Amino acid sequence: MAILPKIKRNDTVRILRGKDAGKRGKVLAVLPLEGRLVVEGIAMVKKHVKPRQGGQKGQRVTIAAPIPVANVQIICTQCKKGTRIGITRENGVRQRVCKQCKSVIE
């Protein structure tokens, strides 16, 4: 199953659920073990960074929190629609295919 993840880094996804529903963003990181991914600008949370040694102050930074993969839909690079991904096998190579327009998604 995990040989070819359906959503990869740098894919563009649309958020389906939660406070950011309807927004789009680029996938920054995929956490396959947790079934979550980090999307640029989505699920922003403030995080307190502890002061490090050397007299630096602690500070609050805003980061994108990981969200469940089930809450997003990939945007096809060809037809630009939110779509589901199918897997095809061509000459032994597994490829991701848009279920809407049938084109291969890199």
Ligand SMILES: [Zn+2]
């Ligand atoms: Zn498509």
